[in-house]
Amino acid sequence: MNLRIPGPTPCPDDVLEAVGAPMMNHRGPEFAAIVRRVTDGLNRVFGVSGDVLTLTASGTGGLEAAVVNALSPGDRVLAVTIGVFGERLAAIAEAYGARVERYEVEWGDAADPDEVARRLDADPSVKAVLVTHNETSTGVTNPLQAIAAVVRARGPLLIVDGVSSVGSIPCAAERWGVDVLVSGSQKGWMVPPGLAFLWLGERAWAANAEASMPRFYLDAARARDSLASGQTPWTPAIPIFYGLDKAFEAIRAEGIEGVYGRHAEVARYTRERVRALGLELFARDERFASDTVTAVRWPEGVDGPAIARRARDEHGVILGGGQQSLRGRIFRVGHLGHFTRADVAAALDVVERLLP
Amino acid sequence: MNLRIPGPTPCPDDVLEAVGAPMMNHRGPEFAAIVRRVTDGLNRVFGVSGDVLTLTASGTGGLEAAVVNALSPGDRVLAVTIGVFGERLAAIAEAYGARVERYEVEWGDAADPDEVARRLDADPSVKAVLVTHNETSTGVTNPLQAIAAVVRARGPLLIVDGVSSVGSIPCAAERWGVDVLVSGSQKGWMVPPGLAFLWLGERAWAANAEASMPRFYLDAARARDSLASGQTPWTPAIPIFYGLDKAFEAIRAEGIEGVYGRHAEVARYTRERVRALGLELFARDERFASDTVTAVRWPEGVDGPAIARRARDEHGVILGGGQQSLRGRIFRVGHLGHFTRADVAAALDVVERLLP
Numbered sequence: 001m002n003l004r005i006p007g008p009t010p011c012p013d014d015v016l017e018a019v020g021a022p023m024m025n026h027r028g029p030e031f032a033a034i035v036r037r038v039t040d041g042l043n044r045v046f047g048v049s050g051d052v053l054t055l056t057a058s059g060t061g062g063l064e065a066a067v068v069n070a071l072s073p074g075d076r077v078l079a080v081t082i083g084v085f086g087e088r089l090a091a092i093a094e095a096y097g098a099r100v101e102r103y104e105v106e107w108g109d110a111a112d113p114d115e116v117a118r119r120l121d122a123d124p125s126v127k128a129v130l131v132t133h134n135e136t137s138t139g140v141t142n143p144l145q146a147i148a149a150v151v152r153a154r155g156p157l158l159i160v161d162g163v164s165s166v167g168s169i170p171c172a173a174e175r176w177g178v179d180v181l182v183s184g185s186q187k188g189w190m191v192p193p194g195l196a197f198l199w200l201g202e203r204a205w206a207a208n209a210e211a212s213m214p215r216f217y218l219d220a221a222r223a224r225d226s227l228a229s230g231q232t233p234w235t236p237a238i239p240i241f242y243g244l245d246k247a248f249e250a251i252r253a254e255g256i257e258g259v260y261g262r263h264a265e266v267a268r269y270t271r272e273r274v275r276a277l278g279l280e281l282f283a284r285d286e287r288f289a290s291d292t293v294t295a296v297r298w299p300e301g302v303d304g305p306a307i308a309r310r311a312r313d314e315h316g317v318i319l320g321g322g323q324q325s326l327r328g329r330i331f332r333v334g335h336l337g338h339f340t341r342a343d344v345a346a347a348l349d350v351v352e353r354l355l356p
Numbered sequence: 357m358n359l360r361i362p363g364p365t366p367c368p369d370d371v372l373e374a375v376g377a378p379m380m381n382h383r384g385p386e387f388a389a390i391v392r393r394v395t396d397g398l399n400r401v402f403g404v405s406g407d408v409l410t411l412t413a414s415g416t417g418g419l420e421a422a423v424v425n426a427l428s429p430g431d432r433v434l435a436v437t438i439g440v441f442g443e444r445l446a447a448i449a450e451a452y453g454a455r456v457e458r459y460e461v462e463w464g465d466a467a468d469p470d471e472v473a474r475r476l477d478a479d480p481s482v483k484a485v486l487v488t489h490n491e492t493s494t495g496v497t498n499p500l501q502a503i504a505a506v507v508r509a510r511g512p513l514l515i516v517d518g519v520s521s522v523g524s525i526p527c528a529a530e531r532w533g534v535d536v537l538v539s540g541s542q543k544g545w546m547v548p549p550g551l552a553f554l555w556l557g558e559r560a561w562a563a564n565a566e567a568s569m570p571r572f573y574l575d576a577a578r579a580r581d582s583l584a585s586g587q588t589p590w591t592p593a594i595p596i597f598y599g600l601d602k603a604f605e606a607i608r609a610e611g612i613e614g615v616y617g618r619h620a621e622v623a624r625y626t627r628e629r630v631r632a633l634g635l636e637l638f639a640r641d642e643r644f645a646s647d648t649v650t651a652v653r654w655p656e657g658v659d660g661p662a663i664a665r666r667a668r669d670e671h672g673v674i675l676g677g678g679q680q681s682l683r684g685r686i687f688r689v690g691h692l693g694h695f696t697r698a699d700v701a702a703a704l705d706v707v708e709r710l711l712p
Contacts, residue, residue: 001378008379008594019595020376022357023364023548025674056414056550058590061573095572186591192379194412194550194593214570216451217417234414235542237550238364239375239595318381 004347005320006136006164006293006334008186008193011243015191015338018246019239026238032230034245039227041248042197045256046181047172052199053223056237059163059184062196064092065218066159066180067130070204072212073097075127078119078156080111080147084137084323089130089161096213101126107138107326110288113146120154128157128179134165137323139295139332140283141169145176152177157207163187166197167251168263168292168336179204188259188292190250190338191243195236198223250338266335266344267291273348277355282330292336293320297329299355304328307354315350360703361676362492362520362649362690364542364549367599371547371694374602375595382594388586390601395583397604398553401612402537403528408555409579412593415519415540418552420448421574422515422536423486426560428568429453431483434475434512436467436503440493440679445486445517452569457482463494463682466644469502476510484513484535490521493679495651495688496639497521501532508533513563519543522553523607524619524648524692535560544615544648546606546694547599551592554579606694622691622700623647629704633711638686648692649676653685655711660684663710671706 003010011019024031035054042052055065067089071077077098079090082105094100103119105111111131120126129151134141144160151158159180162171166181168188173181179201186193200208200220208220222233251259271289274281274296282295298304305328311317320332331351335344359366367375380387391410398408411421423445427433433454435446438461450456459475461467467487476482485507490497500516507514515536518527522537524544529537535557542549556564556576564576578589607615627645630637630652638651654660661684667673676688687707691700 001380003379003381005381005383008382008591010379016376016378018376020372020374022372023359023366023542024357025359025361026364026549027361027677028668028674056412056417056593057573058412058592060590061413061417064573092572096570184591186379192593192595193382193591194595214452216448217413217420218573234416235364235540235549236414237412237548237593237596238542239548239550240593312384318384321383 002317002343002347004333004344005318006332006336009190009334009337010339011190011192012250012338015243015246019192019243021242023238026235027231034241035227035230038241038244038248041251045167046199048174048199050199050201051224051227052197053220053227054232054236055196055198055218055223056194056234057196057218058193059182059196060088061218062163062182062184062198063089063161065196065198065220066182067093068096068213068215068218069200069220070157070159070180070207070211071098071128072210074099076123076125077128077130078103078126079130080116081105082109082111082132082138082140082142083107083135085135085161086132089132093130108140108282108284110140110285111142111147113143113150116147117150120151120156126156128159130159132161133171134169134290134292136164136293137326138282139290139293140288141165141290144171148177157204164292164336168259170260173199174201185240185244188336189244190247191240194240195244263291263336266339266341267294269341270294270333270335270344270348277352292334294333294335295330298331302356304331310354311350317347317350319347358673358699358703360689360700361674362688362692365546365690365693366695367546367548368606368694371599371602375548375599377598379594382591383587390597391583391586394597394600394604397607401523402555404530404555406555406557407580407583408553409576409583410588410592411552411554411574411579412550412590413552413574414549415538415552416444417574418519418538418540418554419445419517421552421554421576422538423449424452424569424571424574425556425576426513426515426536426563426567427454427484428566430455432479432481433484433486434459434482435486436472437461438465438467438488438494438496438498439463439491441491441517442488445488449486464496464638464640466496466641467498467503469499469506472503473506476507476512482512484515486515488517489527490525490646490648492520492649493682494638495646495649496644497525497646500527504533513560520648520692524615526616529555530557541596541600544692545600546603547596550596551600619647619692622695622697623650625697626650626689626691626700626704633708650689650691651686654687658712660687666710667706673703673706675703
């Protein structure tokens, strides 16, 4: 199997072995040591001084935690949406009673920091800005550092979905001025799904003290208090902790700059191969094409889904499809986490062979 | 290691092997088949005709899902609390704006169905009753069938925490008149933590259509809609699905009545051994002593936590401690999921050796 969807991503063998280890007491000293090591590793990659919190949830649970721990019903929120996951973050805020204004960008494009600035200047009541760093559905990466500068200069909180970016491409939360940052275990972290990672900066913790959206299971303050004794408030997904503890060994061995370099290099290679095949990137401006997932338009008149099925059934290559309105119109190649250039090349070889 | 806490429980070797299997596409046909098999297995054990929903969350996330999918802010709720987990369910309902009346039973006792009836008769505005089937913190099992009869006769919804009961002791949701039932993977199911199971009966689905507590990640309707195509709305904790698929093979081989019988028999044995050691059960009335976890008072003048530490460090036996006000006052022996009488006997042998 060559699993080339943008998450869950393949896991190294030693990670899978760790994932299958026997259970232990989640309130005992041995697990506390694992929690501490994993948290230290997350802090380094997130680029933060305060502790990253680990929640037993999908990335979407992490996104919900980011919203409900920082905001109150009625809060004015600017949601920057460039695809499925930006829209999801906006929908979560609405479900919990935020008054959401959407800055909707045409799918395939990145958000314009100047437009964010204009919208914030036009409405000083905005309490928080929601942004997807890397939009997995369209293969587009927002210029987060520039957006963060614009937001911080104007005061609102910046809440960032880094599910498919953090750990794979640079995202320096504190230095850039991000206030809340979320990631998910099944993306660049090389472990299975089941854990979400949530960081709140000092401004976000101050907001948390006033934030009145209801929360219990995803409550960040409870998670922070438990973490002080190496625990989680509720029984955690122990196997994923085991795996992550092992995965950090590989990340440390490669070095995080090495990890970023590998992602950037293979992403460039992927885009070159796509062009060489006469195919078109879904990202309209290549400067914003994602280094973790490449979205490619199926050519007119080609039955893309049939090709994807043959890739799977005849060649063991699992491509990502298009979501919602992109269903059947694009395919996506994941290149994040545990992969080599050869893995991606083999998948593109199969696409080449199956194209008419 | 002899892990004798009441969850996470030990997993069979073949389950752990399955847990460590490579990732697959959670939107593909192979995973859909696993979701279907696991759901069928859950439906049988829950004793229900509609589908049990599987959420990527701890048991506490399942409890939150049970509340927010059935209720609205302002709803009057009767919370039957006999320990830590009953109180947690009440606190969740309060966090989401329910008006909670507590029927608080002294820890160590079970709830009295007649008292539930009196309280419901006294306040016909009660919309739902919250009950813990098996209270893990005190080792007491509530007479759920009798409570359910009393509640159903009066009309409110019955929302049940079956985290440490379902799959280990009989709990026939539909036949007894339960409306919402929750369980958690790390208890009787013989798999690691990471999944919560949520079932809503017909009355609960009707309530769901009107229920206005905010929800997104834990939204039951989204989970039901995705399940129709063998999927989950958000990327699930795949390793725990793998493990559960394997664990159902063992449950089917033993037969669910065999599973219940083994739990009842070893629980009886545990209580006899405890008495033979001159120790006192925390459950005041043995008729309500739990068949999944036995809570035992440390004798006066004995340093219980020191004994538990020696059991762990010198003998590899991990006992559960007391929670909150019971800290240092009791120990707990888990006998649920994957265990034999010999496992429990070995743990009690160590307690016997270490008692002064």
